[in-house]
Amino acid sequence: MIVWLNGAFGAGKTTTARELLDLLPGSVLYDPELLGTGLRVMLPERRTGEVDDFHELRSWRRLVADAAVALLAEVPGPLIAPVALLRQDHRDEIFGALAARRVPVCHFLLHADETILRDRIAQRSLADGAPARDWCLDRLPAYHKALPWLTADAHTVDTTGLSPRGTAERVAAVVREGGGALDIVQTPEPTAETVAAGVLLFDEHDRVLLVDPTYKPGWEFPGGVVERGEPPARAGMREVAEEVGLELADVPRLLVVDWEPPCASAFGGLRLLFDGGLLESARADELLLPGAELRDWRFASESEAAGLLPPERYRRLRWALRARERGTTLNLEAGAPVGG
Structure with a gap:
Protein backbone atom coordinates (compact mmCIF):
# COMPACT_ATOMS: atom_id res chain seq x y z
CA MET A 1 0.00 0.00 0.00
CA ILE A 2 1.02 3.60 -0.63
CA VAL A 3 -0.09 6.50 1.54
CA TRP A 4 0.16 9.40 -0.89
CA LEU A 5 0.41 12.83 0.78
CA ASN A 6 -0.61 15.45 -1.75
CA GLY A 7 -0.82 19.20 -1.44
CA ALA A 8 0.87 22.50 -2.18
CA PHE A 9 4.45 23.23 -1.29
CA GLY A 10 4.40 24.34 2.32
CA ALA A 11 1.47 22.13 3.32
CA GLY A 12 3.75 19.97 5.48
CA LYS A 13 3.89 16.81 3.38
CA THR A 14 7.50 15.84 4.13
CA THR A 15 7.41 16.59 7.86
CA THR A 16 4.11 14.72 8.17
CA ALA A 17 5.60 11.76 6.29
CA ARG A 18 8.49 11.54 8.74
CA GLU A 19 6.08 11.56 11.68
CA LEU A 20 3.98 8.83 10.06
CA LEU A 21 6.96 6.46 10.14
CA ASP A 22 6.47 6.20 13.92
CA LEU A 23 2.71 5.71 13.67
CA LEU A 24 2.33 3.13 10.88
CA PRO A 25 4.31 -0.06 11.61
CA GLY A 26 6.50 -1.23 8.74
CA SER A 27 6.16 2.06 6.87
CA VAL A 28 8.99 3.36 4.69
CA LEU A 29 9.53 6.87 3.34
CA TYR A 30 9.25 6.79 -0.46
CA ASP A 31 10.44 9.99 -2.14
CA PRO A 32 9.73 9.91 -5.91
CA GLU A 33 11.39 13.32 -6.17
CA LEU A 34 14.71 11.44 -6.01
CA LEU A 35 13.75 9.72 -9.25
CA GLY A 36 13.38 13.12 -10.85
CA THR A 37 16.80 14.15 -9.61
CA GLY A 38 18.27 11.02 -11.17
CA LEU A 39 16.53 11.64 -14.48
CA ARG A 40 17.90 15.17 -14.61
CA VAL A 41 21.38 13.65 -14.36
CA MET A 42 20.80 10.85 -16.87
CA LEU A 43 18.69 12.57 -19.53
CA PRO A 44 20.32 14.95 -22.02
CA GLU A 45 19.95 18.64 -21.26
CA ARG A 46 18.00 19.20 -24.46
CA ARG A 47 15.25 16.97 -23.05
CA THR A 48 15.17 18.25 -19.47
CA GLY A 49 15.30 21.81 -20.81
CA GLU A 50 11.96 21.23 -22.51
CA VAL A 51 10.08 20.95 -19.20
CA ASP A 52 9.75 23.21 -16.17
CA ASP A 53 9.09 20.31 -13.79
CA PHE A 54 10.24 16.70 -14.05
CA HIS A 55 6.66 15.66 -13.24
CA GLU A 56 6.04 16.44 -16.92
CA LEU A 57 8.45 13.68 -17.93
CA ARG A 58 6.57 10.51 -18.82
CA SER A 59 9.65 8.55 -17.75
CA TRP A 60 9.31 9.96 -14.22
CA ARG A 61 5.64 9.04 -13.96
CA ARG A 62 6.36 5.51 -15.14
CA LEU A 63 9.29 5.13 -12.75
CA VAL A 64 7.15 6.22 -9.78
CA ALA A 65 4.97 3.11 -10.13
CA ASP A 66 7.84 0.79 -11.08
CA ALA A 67 10.00 1.88 -8.14
CA ALA A 68 7.09 1.55 -5.70
CA VAL A 69 6.50 -2.05 -6.78
CA ALA A 70 10.22 -2.78 -6.45
CA LEU A 71 10.33 -1.31 -2.94
CA LEU A 72 7.28 -3.29 -1.84
CA ALA A 73 9.09 -6.45 -2.91
CA GLU A 74 11.73 -5.59 -0.28
CA VAL A 75 9.63 -4.19 2.59
CA PRO A 76 6.10 -4.88 3.88
CA GLY A 77 5.03 -1.25 3.62
CA PRO A 78 3.12 0.92 3.56
CA LEU A 79 5.15 3.38 1.55
CA ILE A 80 4.71 7.01 2.56
CA ALA A 81 4.99 9.27 -0.50
CA PRO A 82 4.97 13.04 0.15
CA VAL A 83 4.51 14.32 -3.41
CA ALA A 84 2.58 17.22 -4.91
CA LEU A 85 0.52 15.80 -7.78
CA LEU A 86 -1.47 18.68 -9.20
CA ARG A 87 -2.48 17.47 -12.66
CA GLN A 88 -5.34 15.01 -12.80
CA ASP A 89 -3.96 13.25 -15.90
CA HIS A 90 -0.71 12.63 -14.01
CA ARG A 91 -2.73 11.27 -11.08
CA ASP A 92 -4.60 8.93 -13.43
CA GLU A 93 -1.43 7.67 -15.06
CA ILE A 94 0.45 6.96 -11.82
CA PHE A 95 -2.42 5.67 -9.70
CA GLY A 96 -3.76 3.61 -12.61
CA ALA A 97 -0.36 1.96 -13.06
CA LEU A 98 -0.23 1.19 -9.33
CA ALA A 99 -3.75 -0.28 -9.42
CA ALA A 100 -2.77 -2.47 -12.37
CA ARG A 101 0.02 -3.88 -10.19
CA ARG A 102 -2.39 -4.47 -7.30
CA VAL A 103 -0.86 -1.72 -5.15
CA PRO A 104 -3.63 0.07 -3.16
CA VAL A 105 -3.36 3.85 -2.84
CA CYS A 106 -4.63 5.92 0.09
CA HIS A 107 -4.77 9.48 -1.21
CA PHE A 108 -4.61 12.40 1.25
CA LEU A 109 -4.71 16.12 0.58
CA LEU A 110 -2.89 18.17 3.19
CA HIS A 111 -4.48 21.59 2.86
CA ALA A 112 -3.62 24.92 4.46
CA ASP A 113 -4.80 28.49 4.06
CA GLU A 114 -2.79 30.48 1.52
CA THR A 115 -1.44 32.86 4.16
CA ILE A 116 -0.06 29.86 6.06
CA LEU A 117 1.40 28.38 2.87
CA ARG A 118 3.13 31.63 1.99
CA ASP A 119 4.53 31.95 5.50
CA ARG A 120 5.89 28.39 5.42
CA ILE A 121 7.40 28.94 1.99
CA ALA A 122 9.05 32.12 3.28
CA GLN A 123 10.52 30.18 6.20
CA ARG A 124 11.80 27.57 3.79
CA SER A 125 13.54 30.22 1.73
CA LEU A 126 15.71 31.11 4.71
CA ALA A 127 17.41 27.75 4.27
CA ASP A 128 17.03 27.12 0.54
CA GLY A 129 17.30 30.67 -0.80
CA ALA A 130 15.13 32.96 -2.91
CA PRO A 131 15.02 30.71 -6.03
CA ALA A 132 13.38 27.91 -4.01
CA ARG A 133 10.89 30.39 -2.52
CA ASP A 134 9.98 31.81 -5.93
CA TRP A 135 9.65 28.33 -7.46
CA CYS A 136 7.19 27.29 -4.72
CA LEU A 137 5.19 30.51 -4.93
CA ASP A 138 4.92 30.20 -8.71
CA ARG A 139 3.15 26.85 -8.24
CA LEU A 140 0.44 28.10 -5.89
CA PRO A 141 -1.92 29.00 -8.79
CA ALA A 142 -1.63 25.42 -10.10
CA TYR A 143 -2.59 24.14 -6.66
CA HIS A 144 -5.67 26.36 -6.45
CA LYS A 145 -6.67 25.31 -9.97
CA ALA A 146 -6.39 21.65 -8.94
CA LEU A 147 -8.39 21.97 -5.70
CA PRO A 148 -11.79 21.00 -7.19
CA TRP A 149 -10.62 17.59 -8.36
CA LEU A 150 -8.20 17.11 -5.44
CA THR A 151 -10.90 17.59 -2.81
CA ALA A 152 -13.19 15.21 -4.71
CA ASP A 153 -10.49 12.54 -5.04
CA ALA A 154 -8.52 12.70 -1.78
CA HIS A 155 -9.29 12.61 1.93
CA THR A 156 -8.65 16.21 3.00
CA VAL A 157 -6.81 17.07 6.21
CA ASP A 158 -6.67 20.79 7.04
CA THR A 159 -3.18 21.41 8.44
CA THR A 160 -3.72 25.12 9.15
CA GLY A 161 -3.82 24.72 12.93
CA LEU A 162 -2.04 21.40 13.22
CA SER A 163 1.54 20.45 14.01
CA PRO A 164 3.21 17.86 11.77
CA ARG A 165 2.64 15.30 14.53
CA GLY A 166 -1.01 16.20 14.83
CA THR A 167 -1.45 15.95 11.06
CA ALA A 168 0.29 12.58 11.01
CA GLU A 169 -1.95 11.29 13.80
CA ARG A 170 -5.06 12.22 11.84
CA VAL A 171 -3.75 10.57 8.67
CA ALA A 172 -2.74 7.44 10.57
CA ALA A 173 -6.17 7.17 12.20
CA VAL A 174 -7.89 7.38 8.81
CA VAL A 175 -5.53 4.76 7.32
CA ARG A 176 -6.20 2.36 10.20
CA GLU A 177 -9.96 2.75 9.62
CA GLY A 178 -9.54 2.00 5.91
CA GLY A 179 -10.24 5.58 4.82
CA GLY A 180 -8.66 7.47 1.96
CA ALA A 181 -8.44 4.34 -0.21
CA LEU A 182 -9.07 4.91 -3.90
CA ASP A 183 -11.35 2.60 -5.85
CA ILE A 184 -9.61 2.30 -9.22
CA VAL A 185 -10.28 -0.49 -11.70
CA GLN A 186 -7.39 -2.96 -11.83
CA THR A 187 -6.64 -3.34 -15.52
CA PRO A 188 -3.81 -5.85 -15.95
CA GLU A 189 -0.95 -4.54 -18.02
CA PRO A 190 -0.68 -6.33 -21.39
CA THR A 191 2.08 -8.87 -21.80
CA ALA A 192 1.87 -8.97 -25.61
CA GLU A 193 0.21 -7.17 -28.51
Missing part, protein backbone atom coordinates in the same frame (compact mmCIF):
# COMPACT_ATOMS: atom_id res chain seq x y z
CA THR A 194 -3.53 -6.69 -28.00
CA VAL A 195 -6.66 -6.14 -30.07
CA ALA A 196 -8.91 -3.37 -28.74
CA ALA A 197 -12.37 -2.36 -29.95
CA GLY A 198 -13.89 1.08 -29.44
CA VAL A 199 -17.41 2.22 -30.34
CA LEU A 200 -18.27 5.73 -31.50
CA LEU A 201 -21.71 6.92 -30.38
CA PHE A 202 -23.10 10.21 -31.71
CA ASP A 203 -25.68 12.75 -30.56
CA GLU A 204 -28.11 14.71 -32.76
CA HIS A 205 -25.35 17.22 -33.55
CA ASP A 206 -22.92 14.52 -34.72
CA ARG A 207 -20.73 14.99 -31.66
CA VAL A 208 -19.00 11.84 -30.44
CA LEU A 209 -19.33 10.35 -26.95
CA LEU A 210 -16.09 10.42 -24.94
CA VAL A 211 -15.47 9.02 -21.45
CA ASP A 212 -12.86 10.02 -18.86
CA PRO A 213 -11.05 6.99 -17.36
CA THR A 214 -9.77 7.11 -13.80
CA TYR A 215 -6.83 4.79 -14.53
CA LYS A 216 -5.06 6.43 -17.50
CA PRO A 217 -4.55 9.97 -18.80
CA GLY A 218 -6.78 11.58 -21.39
CA TRP A 219 -10.30 10.89 -22.59
CA GLU A 220 -11.27 7.75 -24.47
CA PHE A 221 -14.02 6.10 -26.50
CA PRO A 222 -16.18 3.44 -24.84
CA GLY A 223 -14.44 0.14 -25.52
CA GLY A 224 -11.65 -2.11 -24.39
CA VAL A 225 -9.47 -5.13 -25.07
CA VAL A 226 -10.98 -7.99 -27.06
CA GLU A 227 -10.98 -11.18 -25.00
CA ARG A 228 -9.64 -14.48 -26.34
CA GLY A 229 -12.10 -16.03 -28.79
CA GLU A 230 -14.36 -12.95 -28.82
CA PRO A 231 -15.48 -11.22 -32.07
CA PRO A 232 -14.17 -7.62 -31.99
CA ALA A 233 -17.51 -5.99 -32.76
CA ARG A 234 -19.18 -8.00 -29.99
CA ALA A 235 -16.35 -6.99 -27.67
CA GLY A 236 -17.14 -3.34 -28.39
CA MET A 237 -20.82 -3.95 -27.64
CA ARG A 238 -19.92 -5.71 -24.39
CA GLU A 239 -17.67 -2.85 -23.30
CA VAL A 240 -20.37 -0.25 -24.05
CA ALA A 241 -22.79 -2.20 -21.86
CA GLU A 242 -20.24 -2.59 -19.06
CA GLU A 243 -18.89 0.96 -19.15
CA VAL A 244 -21.92 3.15 -19.77
CA GLY A 245 -24.85 0.78 -19.26
CA LEU A 246 -26.15 0.79 -22.86
CA GLU A 247 -27.20 -2.32 -24.77
CA LEU A 248 -26.67 -1.85 -28.52
CA ALA A 249 -29.37 -3.50 -30.60
CA ASP A 250 -27.29 -3.99 -33.75
CA VAL A 251 -23.72 -5.05 -34.41
CA PRO A 252 -21.85 -1.81 -35.23
CA ARG A 253 -20.10 -1.23 -38.57
CA LEU A 254 -16.31 -1.14 -38.70
CA LEU A 255 -14.85 2.29 -39.50
CA VAL A 256 -11.08 1.94 -39.07
CA VAL A 257 -8.47 -0.67 -38.34
CA ASP A 258 -5.33 0.95 -36.95
CA TRP A 259 -2.04 -0.87 -36.38
CA GLU A 260 -0.40 0.67 -33.31
CA PRO A 261 3.29 -0.24 -33.51
CA PRO A 262 5.07 -1.54 -30.41
CA CYS A 263 7.46 0.81 -28.63
CA ALA A 264 9.62 0.83 -25.52
CA SER A 265 6.66 1.57 -23.24
CA ALA A 266 3.84 -0.39 -24.92
CA PHE A 267 3.28 -3.60 -26.88
CA GLY A 268 0.93 -2.04 -29.42
CA GLY A 269 -1.49 -4.07 -31.52
CA LEU A 270 -4.69 -3.62 -33.51
CA ARG A 271 -7.10 -0.82 -32.61
CA LEU A 272 -10.57 -0.95 -34.17
CA LEU A 273 -13.27 1.72 -34.11
CA PHE A 274 -16.91 0.90 -34.88
CA ASP A 275 -19.89 3.14 -35.67
CA GLY A 276 -22.44 2.71 -32.89
CA GLY A 277 -24.82 5.22 -34.50
CA LEU A 278 -27.10 7.80 -32.92
CA LEU A 279 -27.51 7.96 -29.16
CA GLU A 280 -30.68 9.92 -28.59
CA SER A 281 -30.74 12.41 -25.73
CA ALA A 282 -33.25 10.33 -23.76
CA ARG A 283 -30.89 7.36 -23.82
CA ALA A 284 -27.88 9.56 -23.07
CA ASP A 285 -29.60 10.58 -19.85
CA GLU A 286 -29.54 6.90 -18.83
CA LEU A 287 -25.75 6.59 -19.01
CA LEU A 288 -24.31 4.90 -15.92
CA LEU A 289 -20.61 5.18 -15.13
CA PRO A 290 -18.69 2.63 -13.02
CA GLY A 291 -16.93 4.92 -10.54
CA ALA A 292 -13.84 2.73 -10.29
CA GLU A 293 -13.28 3.01 -14.05
CA LEU A 294 -14.88 6.18 -15.45
CA ARG A 295 -15.45 9.55 -13.80
CA ASP A 296 -17.27 11.49 -16.51
CA TRP A 297 -18.69 11.51 -20.03
CA ARG A 298 -19.43 14.16 -22.62
CA PHE A 299 -20.23 14.66 -26.28
CA ALA A 300 -17.48 16.47 -28.20
CA SER A 301 -17.10 17.88 -31.67
CA GLU A 302 -14.06 16.93 -33.71
CA SER A 303 -12.29 20.16 -32.77
CA GLU A 304 -13.17 19.76 -29.07
CA ALA A 305 -11.90 16.18 -29.12
CA ALA A 306 -8.49 17.47 -30.23
CA GLY A 307 -8.03 19.02 -26.79
CA LEU A 308 -9.28 15.97 -24.88
CA LEU A 309 -7.88 12.89 -26.59
CA PRO A 310 -4.22 11.86 -26.61
CA PRO A 311 -2.72 12.46 -30.09
CA GLU A 312 -2.83 8.84 -31.24
CA ARG A 313 -6.52 8.50 -30.31
CA TYR A 314 -7.38 11.80 -31.94
CA ARG A 315 -5.73 10.76 -35.22
CA ARG A 316 -7.73 7.54 -35.13
CA LEU A 317 -10.95 9.48 -34.49
CA ARG A 318 -10.30 11.89 -37.39
CA TRP A 319 -9.97 9.04 -39.89
CA ALA A 320 -12.95 7.21 -38.37
CA LEU A 321 -15.08 10.31 -38.96
CA ARG A 322 -13.87 10.52 -42.57
CA ALA A 323 -14.69 6.84 -43.06
CA ARG A 324 -18.15 7.42 -41.62
CA GLU A 325 -18.76 10.35 -43.99
CA ARG A 326 -17.67 8.27 -47.01
CA GLY A 327 -19.45 5.09 -45.95
CA THR A 328 -16.21 3.11 -46.11
CA THR A 329 -13.64 1.39 -43.91
CA LEU A 330 -10.05 2.65 -43.66
CA ASN A 331 -6.87 0.72 -42.93
CA LEU A 332 -4.39 2.70 -40.82
CA GLU A 333 -0.87 2.18 -39.58
CA ALA A 334 0.18 4.40 -36.67
CA GLY A 335 -2.84 6.61 -37.35
CA ALA A 336 -2.22 7.15 -41.08
CA PRO A 337 -4.09 5.50 -44.01
CA VAL A 338 -2.28 2.84 -46.05
CA GLY A 339 -3.35 0.99 -49.19
CA GLY A 340 -5.84 2.19 -51.74
